[in-house]
């Protein structure tokens with residue numbers, strides 16, 4: 001069984017935070033196609049943010065959608081403005097994705113992660129709570145605050161075992177610690193003040209429009225340009241990969257139909273070592289670009305990430321049994337779609353890198369600034 005989401009008619013205004021990012025953008029694109037609700041996107045517009053792709057897609061969808069989409073540039077670290085904007089929007093549903101999201105950057109500069117992921121979530125919760133408490137009872141009843149989090153809050157697995165909703169938190173990087181803190185705040189606002197929340201903890205995502213500093217888009221970009229493809233340590237760290245559109249389905253399904261106060265683990269059933277991921281990318285690109293010498297020759301071992309978690313794996317039976325969700329894309333299908341997209345949109349990578357002054361250099365070796 002695999003389910004698609006339908007947004008109930010009483011949800012007329014949906015606020016997405018972090019909609020200029022990789023997953024938030026995919027959430028907004030899906031919402032615009034599946035509901036007539038008004039969509040509000042709050043994003044501070046950071047290094048990895050992209051407005052152009054969303055604007056283009058919205059324009060393509062036509063006038064009726066353009067007039068239902070609103071972008072508000074706002075840093076959630078600004079408490080006063082956050083509250084004002086929530087009261088102005090009057091959302092029926094909040095989907096909170098805004099966060100600093102790159103582990104390597106959290107090693108070089110954790111400050112921003114504390115500010116965005118912890119203080120930002122705290123400000124959003126406070127504003128949402130004040131707003132929710134003033135709603136009439138029918139709206140109060142149906143309101144939801146959905147917090148999008150990561151499996152990295154659970155720490156690192158050995159060769160066996162899986163993360164599930166009952167796994168104790170054990171974050172190891174500044175990024176995962178800041179996300180764990182935000183999950184605890186969200187839970188506390190539910191238990192203490194009754195705010196109707198749902199949390200999802202998802203494994204590594206991949207797909208189009210991911211800023212080319214994360215493993216998969218960086219490898220495609222480097223391979224395309226015949227540059228060395230860095231592989232951390234021995235390349236044996238394992239991640240459970242999920243195609244972004246499958247994550248979006250899971251987010252919407254749990255935001256609408258998930259049990260209030262619960263968390264749901266989401267995974268791809270696709271455990272791969274980083275080495276296997278890079279080799280698969282090279283195999284696809286060898287075939288597509290008709291390479292005589294395999295691009296695998298470009299894969300180069302480099303110094304490991306400090307505190308690199310060994311293995312993540314997700315048991316997603318709760319969301320599967322309660323809501324019928326499972327990934328629709330196998331890793332092979334999702335990766336093929338992703339590689340195709342990046343090859344066709346390599347200019348997008350170049351433009352994003354130029355804009356953010358990033359040259360695909362190594363980050364995250366404890367150069368604390």
Ligand SMILES: NC(=O)c1ccc[n+]([C@@H]2O[C@H](COP(=O)([O-])OP(=O)(O)OC[C@H]3O[C@@H](n4cnc5c(N)ncnc54)[C@H](O)[C@@H]3O)[C@@H](O)[C@H]2O)c1
Nearest residue numbers: 018020021022023043044046049075076098099101116205
């Ligand atoms: N990428 C993954 O593999 C993955 C997996 C599981 C969970 N998540 C979670 O999903 C969410 C989205 O991840 P992503 O990969 O799309 O990240 P991303 O880095 O691509 O995008 C995040 C967006 O949030 C915005 N943002 C950050 N701090 C903000 C603030 N203080 N105020 C307003 N906007 C702010 C950024 O400008 C950016 O546009 C994050 O919460 C992340 O922890 C990501």
